[in-house]
Amino acid sequence: MIPISRNRFIGILVAICQLVLVTIAMPAKALESLGASEDTADIVVGCLYPMSGRAGVLGRDSVVGIRLALQYIEQQELPALPRLRVLLGDTKSKRSTAVTIAKRFIEEERATFLCGVVNSSVAIQVTEIAASADAFFVGTDHASSRLTDEFFHDRYFRVTNDTRQSMTAGALFIRDYFADHLQKKPLRISYLGPDYEYGYQVWADFREALNKLGVDYEIAGALWPRLSEPDYSHYINELIRQKPDLVVNSLWGGDFVAFVTQATDTRLFDVSRFANFEKGGDYEIFAHLGNRMPLGLLLASRHHNNWPETDFNRWFVQEFQRQAGYYPSSGAQGAFTGILAIAEAARQAGGDYKNLESIEKAFEQLSLTTPEDPPGFQSSMDPVTHQIRQVMAIGETVEDPRFPPAKVMLGNWRIYYPSDYEEVHSATQ
Amino acid sequence: MYDTQYVKALEKVTESRTNARLAGAENLLRTFLQERIYELEALADIPEVFEWLTTASPSEEPSAEVMTQLRQALDSPHLYGVVVKPSRFEVPLWYLTQTLLDQVALDQLPLTPFANGEIIGPALPTESRPGWFILRLSPTGLNPTPEAWVGLVVRLASLTDQVKDLSLTGLQSPLVVTPQDVPITAVGNIPEDSSSSAKDIDSNDFIEGWHIRLQWLGDPLLGPLESARFGLIFLASGAALAVILLSRHLSRRLEKQVTPLIEGADRVAGGDFDTPLHTEGTAEIGYLAFALERMRLRLRRLVKSMVDVERRAILGQFSAGVAHEIRNPLATIKTTIQALSRKESDPKRQKLMESVDHEIDRVNDVVQLLLDYARPREAKANKVNIIDVVETVKILADAVAHRHGIELVQVEHEPVYAWADSAQVRQIVMNLVMNAIQAMEGIGGRVTIRTKQQGLAVYVSVSDNGPGVSADHLSHLTEPFFTTKTNGTGLGLAICRQLAQANQGNLRFQSVSGEGLKVTLKLPLYLNNENQETV
Numbered sequence: 004m005i006p007i008s009r010n011r012f013i014g015i016l017v018a019i020c021q022l023v024l025v026t027i028a029m030p031a032k033a034l035e036s037l038g039a040s041e042d043t044a045d046i047v048v049g050c051l052y053p054m055s056g057r058a059g060v061l062g063r064d065s066v067v068g069i070r071l072a073l074q075y076i077e078q079q080e081l082p083a084l085p086r087l088r089v090l091l092g093d094t095k096s097k098r099s100t101a102v103t104i105a106k107r108f109i110e111e112e113r114a115t116f117l118c119g120v121v122n123s124s125v126a127i128q129v130t131e132i133a134a135s136a137d138a139f140f141v142g143t144d145h146a147s148s149r150l151t152d153e154f155f156h157d158r159y160f161r162v163t164n165d166t167r168q169s170m171t172a173g174a175l176f177i178r179d180y181f182a183d184h185l186q187k188k189p190l191r192i193s194y195l196g197p198d199y200e201y202g203y204q205v206w207a208d209f210r211e212a213l214n215k216l217g218v219d220y221e222i223a224g225a226l227w228p229r230l231s232e233p234d235y236s237h238y239i240n241e242l243i244r245q246k247p248d249l250v251v252n253s254l255w256g257g258d259f260v261a262f263v264t265q266a267t268d269t270r271l272f273d274v275s276r277f278a279n280f281e282k283g284g285d286y287e288i289f290a291h292l293g294n295r296m297p298l299g300l301l302l303a304s305r306h307h308n309n310w311p312e313t314d315f316n317r318w319f320v321q322e323f324q325r326q327a328g329y330y331p332s333s334g335a336q337g338a339f340t341g342i343l344a345i346a347e348a349a350r351q352a353g354g355d356y357k358n359l360e361s362i363e364k365a366f367e368q369l370s371l372t373t374p375e376d377p378p379g380f381q382s383s384m385d386p387v388t389h390q391i392r393q394v395m396a397i398g399e400t401v402e403d404p405r406f407p408p409a410k411v412m413l414g415n416w417r418i419y420y421p422s423d424y425e426e427v428h429s430a431t432q
Numbered sequence: 433m434y435d436t437q438y439v440k441a442l443e444k445v446t447e448s449r450t451n452a453r454l455a456g457a458e459n460l461l462r463t464f465l466q467e468r469i470y471e472l473e474a475l476a477d478i479p480e481v482f483e484w485l486t487t488a489s490p491s492e493e494p495s496a497e498v499m500t501q502l503r504q505a506l507d508s509p510h511l512y513g514v515v516v517k518p519s520r521f522e523v524p525l526w527y528l529t530q531t532l533l534d535q536v537a538l539d540q541l542p543l544t545p546f547a548n549g550e551i552i553g554p555a556l557p558t559e560s561r562p563g564w565f566i567l568r569l570s571p572t573g574l575n576p577t578p579e580a581w582v583g584l585v586v587r588l589a590s591l592t593d594q595v596k597d598l599s600l601t602g603l604q605s606p607l608v609v610t611p612q613d614v615p616i617t618a619v620g621n622i623p624e625d626s627s628s629s630a631k632d633i634d635s636n637d638f639i640e641g642w643h644i645r646l647q648w649l650g651d652p653l654l655g656p657l658e659s660a661r662f663g664l665i666f667l668a669s670g671a672a673l674a675v676i677l678l679s680r681h682l683s684r685r686l687e688k689q690v691t692p693l694i695e696g697a698d699r700v701a702g703g704d705f706d707t708p709l710h711t712e713g714t715a716e717i718g719y720l721a722f723a724l725e726r727m728r729l730r731l732r733r734l735v736k737s738m739v740d741v742e743r744r745a746i747l748g749q750f751s752a753g754v755a756h757e758i759r760n761p762l763a764t765i766k767t768t769i770q771a772l773s774r775k776e777s778d779p780k781r782q783k784l785m786e787s788v789d790h791e792i793d794r795v796n797d798v799v800q801l802l803l804d805y806a807r808p809r810e811a812k813a814n815k816v817n818i819i820d821v822v823e824t825v826k827i828l829a830d831a832v833a834h835r836h837g838i839e840l841v842q843v844e845h846e847p848v849y850a851w852a853d854s855a856q857v858r859q860i861v862m863n864l865v866m867n868a869i870q871a872m873e874g875i876g877g878r879v880t881i882r883t884k885q886q887g888l889a890v891y892v893s894v895s896d897n898g899p900g901v902s903a904d905h906l907s908h909l910t911e912p913f914f915t916t917k918t919n920g921t922g923l924g925l926a927i928c929r930q931l932a933q934a935n936q937g938n939l940r941f942q943s944v945s946g947e948g949l950k951v952t953l954k955l956p957l958y959l960n961n962e963n964q965e966t967v
Contacts, residue, residue: 099503124529128503153530198587203531203561210560226619227562227589229509237596237619245624 037066037089038073044088045356046349048116048342049108051101051129052144052334054093057231057257060287061121061144061334066091067327068335071319072342083354084346090114094125096230101125105132115359116141118341121256121334122230123147123201130154137359139366141345143337144305146281147204151388158359160366160389162344162373162382163305163337166201166281167208171424172395173280173303174212176417177249180301184248189219193247193275195238195262197254198227205253205281215427223247231258235265243271250275255282260291263300272297279303280397287332289400289409296400296411303397306336309405309412310396311377319374330406340373340382340391347371377418392421450633450646453598457606458638460594465567465639468510468586469547472569475505475514476582482571485580488518494525502527510590512564519572519580528585531561541565542611546639554588554610557621563588589620595644604646609634611641623647689713693721696728705732747912751802759799766792801923811853811934815958818848818857818883818890825861826881833869837876840865845883849958850890852935857955860928860939861892864951867924868896870917871949875899888957889937895950900943909941928953 038044050069052062069089076084090112092104101120108114109132117133118141120126126145133140134156142150142161146169151161181190194209196202206225213220223245226238239262242250250271254262259279266272277300284302308320308330319339323331344366349356351365367386375393376382382393398413406412475481480497488494494502494516502514506527513528526533536555544551546567553565568583591608596618598606607615607623615626631648638644692710699707709728711721766789773785826842833840850857861881868879875898882893901909901916908914910929915922929939936956943949 097507099500099507102503103500198562198589200529200531203529207531207560222559224621224624225557225559225562226621228619229587229590231509237599240599240601241617241619241621 035091037070037091039086039088041088043086045085046116046345047088047090047108047112047114048118048141048345049090049092049105049112049114050119050338050341051092051094051104051108051117051125052119052338053096053121054091056096057261058096058121058255061256061332062093062119064287064323064327064332064335065119065144065338067323068331068338069342071322071326071335072339072346075339076343076346081350083350085349085354085356087342087346089118089342094120094122096122096125098125098128102128102132105129109133109136109138115139116345118345119143119338120145122199123150123204124199126150127154127200130156130159133158139345139359139362141341143341144334145201146305147201148208148390149200149204151390155389157363157389160344160369160384160391162340162391163333164393164395165390166205167212167428168390168393168421168424169280169303169305169395170205170209171212171427172397172419173209173251173278174216174218175419175423175427176280176301176397177213177278178216178218179417181249185219189221190249191223191247192220192249192251193223193226193242193245194251195226195228195242195254196252197258198229202227202253206251209251209280212424212427228254228258233261235262238262239266239269239271243269243274247275250277252277252279252283253281254279255285256287259283259285259288263288263292263297264295267295267297272300276301280395282333284398284400284413285333286330286406286409286412289406289411290330292411293408294410296409298400298402298411300400301397302400302413303395304333304413306331306333306375307396307398307413309403309414310398310416311375313374313376313378315372315376316374330409336374340371343371343373344369344384344391380420392425394421395419395424454633454635454644454646457595457598457644458635461591461608461638461642461644464510464591464594465546465551468567468584469549469569471505471508472549472567472582472584475501475584476569476571481516481582485516485518485571485582488520490520490522492518505584510587511584512587513585515566515568515583515585517581517583524581524583526585532564532585534558534561542641544611544640544642551639552583554612554616556610556612556614557588557616562620563616565591587620588616592616592618592620598644598646603649605649607645607647609643609645615645615647685714686717689717689721693717693724697724700724700728700731705735743912747802751799755799755803759796762792762795798921801921801927804927809856811856811931813851813853813935816850816852816854816857816955818850818892818955819845821854821858821861822881822883822892825858825865828862829865829869832866833879836869836873838869838872839878840869841878841880843880843882848883848885848890850935850955851958852937852955853931856931856935857892857953860931860953861894863924863928864894864953867951868894868898868949870920871896872898877948885957888959890955890957891952892955893950893952895948897948900945900948901941902945903943906941906943910939 050065052065053059054062073087073089076087090108092108094101094104105117108117116139117129120129120142121144123145126142126147127150130140130150131154137158139158139160142159143163146164146166148165148167150159151165177190178185184190194206196205224241226241228235228238252259252262259282271277280303282304283300284304284307286308289296319336320330323335348362348366348369351369352358352361355361367384367389370381370383373382373393377394380394382391384391397417397419399415400411401414402410403412403414404410476485478501480495481501484494484498505511505514512532513526515524515526515528517524535558538552541553541555549567549569551565551567554563555565557563564585564587566583567586568581570579570581572580595606595608598604599618605623606618609615615623617623628645629648633646635644689712696709705728709721709725711725713721769785769788769792773782773789776782776785822842826840830840865879865881877897879894879896884891905916910925912926913922932939932953937954940952940954941949
């Protein structure tokens with residue numbers, strides 16, 4: 004028998020465990036797919052979402068969104084629309100799992116498009132895979148502005164607002180909402196964001212926008228709970244101790260639900276105003292908290308079930324509810340838009356679905372109407388940053404029982420158009 | 433003293449408990465680091481990683497297998513990234529979000545040995561990013577300088593999170609003090625107020641240069657508690673003082689109220705029933721004072737009544753004796769005088785004898801009066817027409833009045849009826865009228881008789897405009913043998929009062945000296961009721 008050291012033994016054991024985990028996460032022949040069959044598909048899209056854990060609801064809603072998008076495309080009966088085959092993979096919010104699945108989509112399933120990804124850290128890993136394989140990566144739910152900046156590549160396109168857009172809109176909102184306060188003294192701000200790439204970027208983009216707008220503020224503290232933090236009590240106590248005028252938060256999904264649930268039993272919402280301009284106003288939060296959702300919180304999201312009140316948005320929300328049995332979270336609309344954008348870009352490229360360069364050019368010039376577009380406005384792709392330009396709607400939590408089980412929704416809207424927040428950055432450049 | 437002893441005992445218990453909790457937290461921190469060392473050893477021992485670390489040529493990209501292994505390590509919630517430095521590389525390769533490297537000078541971070549690895553850092557948290565440190569291990573040995581090493585970039589908040597259970601909200605905040613002597617809170621940030629105080633508690637180093645500090649926040653929570661404690665002591669002392677002062681005040685007040693009562697009671701005990709007691713007082717003392725005053729008045733009435741009864745008894749006995757001892761000889765004398773008078777021819781002597789006879793009658797009358805007073809006749813009540821009685825008296829007294837130049841006036845009134853003994857009423861009215869006439873003998877004047885009915889009583893008043901009676905004499909008018917006249921017996925008004933009382937009535941005297949006297953007889957009204965109580 005060959006003697007092995009204790010460390011080496013542990014190393015081998017860990018390697019075996021990791022292999023088993025990857026095998027479980029990626030059963031070789033069990034990929035779920037939607038749309039066209041393998042034989043008839045013009046384009047293969049590999050979508051990566053977390054389908055389990057605290058972020059699982061976003062992934063599951065995204066799948067329904069994709070299904071709705073495929074139906075919608077089919078109903079359009081437009082010429083040169085490609086037949087899409089959409090593969091689904093559960094990232095479990097882990098970078099290693101996401102990378103493995105992404106590689107398999109490209110190398111084994113001949114996917115030319117990747118889409119999805121909720122977690123920005125995971126998205127950075129996936130975009131590198133896409134870049135190295137010359138595949139498209141259409142971001143539908145992650146928001147770190149570094150994806151269109153430091154990690155930018157020609158085939159990355161994002162179809163939902165990024166952190167720079169949302170936090171610039173947030174800074175504009177604060178300048179307006181706290182105008183009286185700001186005339187007297189600086190606004191004391193505490194930040195609490197998830198301890199990863201996205202959390203850092205939200206905070207950086209927000210401060211950059213405040214600085215560019217000349218908002219007089221001071222930082223009371225910055226806190227970084229880890230993803231899926233089970234106990235926020237110490238963070239909440241620290242926020243209460245810091246006594247800020249405004250707490251800016253960028254937790255999302257189940258983490259935000261857990262935070263608000265724990266904070267409602269404390270004085271936090273009484274001693275400070277509370278804002279989340281990213282995904283705090285997501286419907287899944289309201290559905291989860293029901294009548295425990297505090298009123299007067301300043302929130303936004305990438306899609307709202309009660310705004311804008313257009314036929315397209317009503318159709319999307321009601322059709323989703325009819326098929327899923329509940330109302331959609333914002334991820335569903337992101338995935339819906341992502342699939343719609345891929346089909347439209349391919350169609351506008353002229354029908355040669357193998358010509359990825361022409362599809363890329365069409366994508367850069369893409370304009371399309373999405374459920375979250377208000378009347379008279381159409382989402383459009385920025386050809387330079389490959390970041391879609393959409394309207395940001397920020398509201399206050401108010402009682403609204405129209406979308407049960409939620410008892411509270413957003414209201415008292417303030418709307419910011421791309422020109423508003425682009426002006427902030429262009430004026431100082 | 434009790435409070436001091438209690439506080440000392442509490443501090444001792446708290447200190448021993450704090451030490452135990454600190455020891456537990458130190459162990460948690462070491463265990464957390466040790467677990468990361470195990471993960472690091474597992475990573476470094478993977479053959480592909482080991483081989484790449486030791487043999488890779490400068491700038492050689494890691495293989496896909498190595499990258500997969502490194503990515504696997506990044507899935508840990510406690511890790512931000514991985515740093516590797518193959519032996520032939522000049523600088524390490526970072527697999528880390530670049531934001532975390534903002535404002536970090538790697539060569540200036542402290543180096544602390546731990547287990548068979550080293551800790552580099554921590555890179556302290558800033559406004560834009562959290563803090564972290566590197567836990568590194570060299571497969572070829574760390575001394576003197578490692579040629580090849582692999583490091584985990586560990587989340588500083590995951591380490592400091594191990595001490596969160598030491599937190600006592602508002603009282604103590606646990607901090608992890610780094611080798612740079614910078615305290616980090618349990619949630620991984622630098623506290624706004626990181627100044628230390630004498631009440632802070634520092635643990636031993638759980639690894640070289642790192643220790644736990646329990647920052648004293650006492651003032652926000654314990655300050656009010658301490659104030660409350662001293663406040664309670666002050667309150668208790670104040671309450672005791674207030675009780676003493678209150679007792680003293682109450683005692684003085686009680687003494688002030690009770691002393692006059694005691695003096696009054698002593699006076700009553702000494703036979704002074706006429707001086708009123710001091711009846712001012714609060715609550716119970718006031719009730720007691722009123723009760724004592726009532727007792728004094730009742731005692732006075734009782735004593736007076738007893739004296740009256742006793743006097744009457746003595747007078748009765750005396751009158752009976754006098755009557756027996758005087759009337760019989762007088763009867764003999766009277767018979768003898770009448771017999772002698774009939775045989776006397778001398779008119780002068782006969783006149784003298786008549787005079788003796790007359791005086792004997794007068795003595796007899798006096799004796800009769802005495803007997804009447806001592807043994808009053810029982811009243812037999814009937815319906816009495818008071819107007820008739822007054823008219824009869826007026827007719828009888830008119831001649832006498834006229835003789836003395838006195839006008840006797842009866843003020844007219846419709847008939848009124850009293851429930852009384854008519855003979856006794858007539859006697860009373862007659863006596864009062866005669867008294868009035870006698871009071872104005874020689875000076876003339878007017879005597880007025882009035883009758884009236886008011887309520888359930890009938891009033892007959894006899895008033896004169898004579899000299900009246902002084903206030904001193906007024907209260908003694910009905911006492912037997914009290915008289916202001918030179919030839920009066922002092923029994924007339926005493927008998928009148930007796931008769932009035934026997935008829936459920938009374939006499940009331942009003943006089944202003946020099947302006948006459950008014951005497952009012954009050955009698956019960958006849959109610960035309962068959963069941964009217966017989967007197």
